[in-house]
Amino acid sequence: MNINRLILGASFIAAGTLQLGSLNAAAHGWSEFPAARQQICYEQGGLWSGTPPNAACAEAKAISGSYPWVQRNEFSINIQDYNNQQAVRSAVPDGTLCYANDSQKRGFGIGRSDWTRTELNPGEFEYVFNATAPHNPSFWEFYLSKPNTDLNQPLRWNDLSLLKTVGNVPVENGKYRINITIPSDRAGDATLFVRWQRIDPVGEGFYNCSDITIVNGDVTDPEPPVDPVEPVVPYLVQGSQFIPSNISLNSVSVGDSVNFSVFNKNGVEHSAFSLEINAGNIQDWDRLLAAQVNGYYEDFFNGNVFIGRWHPEMEHYMYFRDDLYGNFFNSRDARASGVFSITPAEQAPNETVAISAKLISELNDSEVSYGDVILLTPDVVGANANDAVWAQTDGESLNLQTNANNELIVDTSLLSQTAQTLSFSLSLPNSDAQAIVSFNLTVDGETTEPTDPAVPTDPTVPDGTWNASAVYLQGDQVTYQGRVWTAQWWTQGDEPGTTGQWGVWR
Known part of the structure; x- marks a missing residue:
């Protein structure tokens, strides 16, 4: 018997596309007086090109790009257990208060004393919130940073004193107006932190930081104590380059998808992210893909993975925009890894x-x-x-x-x-x-002549021509289509030649 191999070459292209959905709330508003950080930076300009005139705004843009100003009325987070203060502090941990723990707006949480400030006098003033989409019922919480708070550090919950809580407030011509009192013994720079919480099943809350200077001639603001500060060191292990050197921004076309998968220490895929290329993101897809990864691990895994690199002067990780090959996969476990890939646009x-x-x-x-x-x-x-x-x-x-x-x-x-x-x-x-x-x-040579079908065969006798109604036992032989077949076990109705090389008929 000859055994031959016939190679059947079939060119199949199997493409997989990851669809990563996101839940986007509608836009809702910002602190208008005293103005929130993101609104003051927006009004000063330099957001889409050039550099904002305020140094703190400029650093915020360097960290987060222009995206936060597009959503300056949505510094928010959903917390279903919003009446549980511990749940709120867990969802919006220290250092993230001013940007509601949204990693894409983290530039507004940097600790700097040179944010543009609004001057206020001690005593009562009218707080104004510009509501692009009012929400009632809701409630408000107003906090003021404590004396001696180091404003060069990101804001923490323990830095704050509660000034006032207010229940549901009616909106007037798109504005919420609430009277707030600054203590008479306060003077100097401070941060007014406002939490506006919707009362609904989703638990959407809005968090704004307004930088102020309390003008009070009767009080001298004490200087904050100067304590030696230990330098902050990187806490993640730098891995491979995020975008391989053979890939450029122009390596993709509209309709393609860029993908990034994170693998754990055992080489098992832990998470996968994808971004479809369109005309609006084709020159910025690297940062947006990195933001998906960073936001996911910030929200659910305590920042155990970050795409970017350590910034020694700022003492934190950041994604370096316009530096395609200067960003890396960073992880708490050196055995973890990340893989970048491109999926071409689906073709017919x-x-x-x-x-x-x-x-x-x-x-x-x-x-x-x-x-x-x-x-x-x-x-x-x-x-x-x-x-x-x-x-x-x-x-x-x-x-x-x-x-x-x-x-x-x-x-x-x-x-x-x-x-x-x-x-x-x-x-x-x-x-x-x-x-x-x-x-x-x-077929070479003569074929074996089949048994004459005119000769009747007793179906009860397991020999002669195969009969579908006959019962055959192991070792019984029949002729069928010119060949002799041997039963390997009990059978009835199984047609010889159809049971395969390991079937009942051999």
């Missing part, structure tokens, strides 16, 4: 895939002799060859068998000795692509 599948057929023996490519065993080998590009599905499309029916490599075993000795054309197809699930291979089966 090939209706017919080219076939490359070759016999290892010197048989003619289009002819196979009766008795040969042919191995059809799938050649699949971009997918697992074991996922490919074989089917017979022409010729006498065979019970299709494959081996561990998903090679189709075509044993022509299981067929009748009849010259014929055999065809087989190869396809992938969820794809229109298909490859088909055909070859002619030739």
Whole structure:
């Protein structure tokens, strides 16, 4: 018996696209008087090009780009257990108060004493909130930073004293107006921190920081104590480059997707992110993809992964915009890793895939002799060859068998000795692509004459010509389509030639 191998080359492209959804709340407003940080920076300009005139605003832009100003009325977070102060502090931890723990707005949480400030006198003043989308019912909390608070550090909950709580306040011409009192013994620079909390199942709350100077000629603001500060050191291990050196911003086209997967210490995928390229993000996709990764790990895994690098002067991690190859995968576990990839825009599948057929023996490519065993080998590009599905499309029916490599075993000795054309197809699930291979089966010499069908055979006697209603036991022999078949075990109704090389009939 000759064993030949026929290679069926099928070019399949299997593309996977990750869809990462996000929950975006509607826009809602900001502190108008005294103005919130993001609003003052917005009014001063330099947001879309150039540099904002205020140094603190300029650093905020360097960290977070222009995105926070697009959403300056949405410094918010959803906390369902919003009446639980511990739950609030866990969701908005120290250092994140001024940007509601939204990693894409983290530039507004930096500790600096040179934010532009609004002057206020001790005593009562009218606080104004500009409501682009009013929400009632709701309640308000007003805090003032304590004396001696180091304003060069990010704001913490323990830095604050509660000034006032207010229940549901009606909106007037798109404004909320609430009277607040500054203590008479306060003077100098401070931060007014405002929490506006919606009363609803989602628990959406808004957090604004207004930088103020309390003008009070009767009180001298004490100087904050100067304590030695230990330098902050990086707490993550720097890994591989985020964007490989062979990739540029121009390596993608509209419709493509850029992807990033994070693998744990065991090499198992922990998370995956994707961003579809469009006309609006084609020159900024690297930062936006990194923001997905950083925001996810900030929100759910305590910042255990960050795309970017350590900034020694600012003493924190940041993504360096306009420095494509200067950002890295950073993780608390040095064994973790990240992989960047590009998925091309989805293309129409090939209706017919080219076939490359070759016999290892010197048989003619289009002819196979009766008795040969042919191995059809799938050649699949971009997918697992074991996922490919074989089917017979022409010729006498065979019970299709494959081996561990998903090679189709075509044993022509299981067929009748009849010259014929055999065809087989190869396809992938969820794809229109298909490859088909055909070859002619030739029969050399004389064929065995079948038993004369005119001679009756007792169906109760397990010999002679096979009968579908007869019962056959192990070792019984019958003739069928010119061949002798032996039963391997009890059988009834199983047609010889259809049970495969390991079936009941051999």
